Structures are given as C-alpha cells and as structure tokens.
Amino acid sequence: MAKIIYTVKRNNTSTSKAFGKFFATAKSTETLNTRQLAEHIAEHGSVYTQDVVFGVLEKFRTCLIEMLLDSKKVKIDGLGTFYCTLQNVKGGADKEEDFNTAEHIAALHIRFLPEQAVEMNISSREFIKRAHFVSLKALNGLKSESEGGSSSGGTDSGDERP
Numbered sequence: 001m002a003k004i005i006y007t008v009k010r011n012n013t014s015t016s017k018a019f020g021k022f023f024a025t026a027k028s029t030e031t032l033n034t035r036q037l038a039e040h041i042a043e044h045g046s047v048y049t050q051d052v053v054f055g056v057l058e059k060f061r062t063c064l065i066e067m068l069l070d071s072k073k074v075k076i077d078g079l080g081t082f083y084c085t086l087q088n089v090k091g092g093a094d095k096e097e098d099f100n101t102a103e104h105i106a107a108l109h110i111r112f113l114p115e116q117a118v119e120m121n122i123s124s125r126e127f128i129k130r131a132h133f134v135s136l137k138a139l140n141g142l143k144s145e146s147e148g149g150s151s152s153g154g155t156d157s158g159d160e161r162p
Contacts, residue, residue, distance in 0.1 A: 003134045005029065027136055034058060068110060080114040080122065 006024040013019060032040065038054035046053065064082060067074050073083040087107040093099040114122045 002132065004131045005134055005136055005139060007136045024133075034061070076115075078115055080112055083111050083113070085109045085111050 005027045007027055008022050008024055011018045011021050011023060034057050035050070035054050038057055039050045041053045042048060042050040048056075064074050068082060068084050071084070073081050075081040085108075086105055087109060089104050089106045093104055114124070114127070116122075
C-alpha cells in the first residue's frame with residue numbers, strides 16, 4: 001500500500017503564534033530522476049520501452065520550459081497546470097516609466113496548480129483523502145501505528161502550520 005511518511009516536529013520559532021506546538025512534516029524516501037520514472041512507467045505493462053518513455057519525458061520537459069518561457073500555461077489533463085509568476089523586488093519603482101526588469105524583478109518562478117475537475121481532482125482536500133499516513137518512528141519500529149503513527153484521510157496534527 002502506498003504511504004505518506006511523516007515526522008512530527010516542534011515549532012521553535014519564538015515569534016510564531018504556534019510556538020511550542022507540534023506539526024507533521026512529510027518525508028521522502030527517494031527522488032526519482034527522469035530515467036527512473038521512465039523505467040517505472042515501462043514496468044506498468046507499457047508497450048513502450050524505458051528508452052522511448054524517457055525520450056517522451058525528456059521532450060516534455062524541454063517543451064514545458066519552452067512554452068512557459070513563451071508566456072503560456074501548460075495544462076496536463078488529470079494532473080494540473082504549470083504556469084509562471086514573477087517575484088518583484090520589495091519597494092518597486094516609484095513610477096511606471098522608472099520600472100526596469102533587471103532592477104525590479106527578483107525572480108521568475110514555475111508554479112503548479114493541481115487538477116480540480118471533479119472526475120480527476122487532486123487538489124489538497126481530495127489528495128489527502130487518498131493518503132495513508134505512517135510515522136517515520138513507526139517505520140523504524142520505535143512505536144506502533146496504533147500509538148498515533150498512522151492515519152487515513154487526514155493528519156495527526158491539525159491544519160495549522162508553523
């Protein structure tokens with residue numbers, strides 16, 4: 001069964017309203033690169049070999065970047081939409097004619113908005129319903145899942161974030 005592994009940590013930021021409270025943090029077991037993802041996809045009984053899948057994923061990556069840099073959004077049905085946002089330098093320009101991209105734009109970000117159509121919804125509220133949570137402590141045998149190490153369809157620490 002798929003599982004979301006988490007640890008529970010205390011908020012030690014003294015200026016936070018949630019100082020001293022405990023919150024879950026998701027942990028990843030590994031990061032798959034494009035070739036590993038292609039291998040995984042090919043293992044699902046695909047008629048395409050790993051090299052073909054890798055080529056398609058690599059082409060997807062380069063075309064996605066190309067389209068984003070051409071001020072286009074890219075929607076992948078059933079997954080979501082990739083788009084760009086700008087981060088401006090604090091303070092900005094005093095007048096529109098004084099605005100200079102090299103001086104006033106701090107960063108260009110790639111963002112992702114999960115699919116929210118009813119039949120393919122993977123928004124946060126729907127995604128969490130599919131998740132099975134297992135604490136890192138439970139995986140390491142430090143406490144059993146019945147001691148709060150696992151939960152389905154929700155979190156152990158509430159919605160508030162530090």
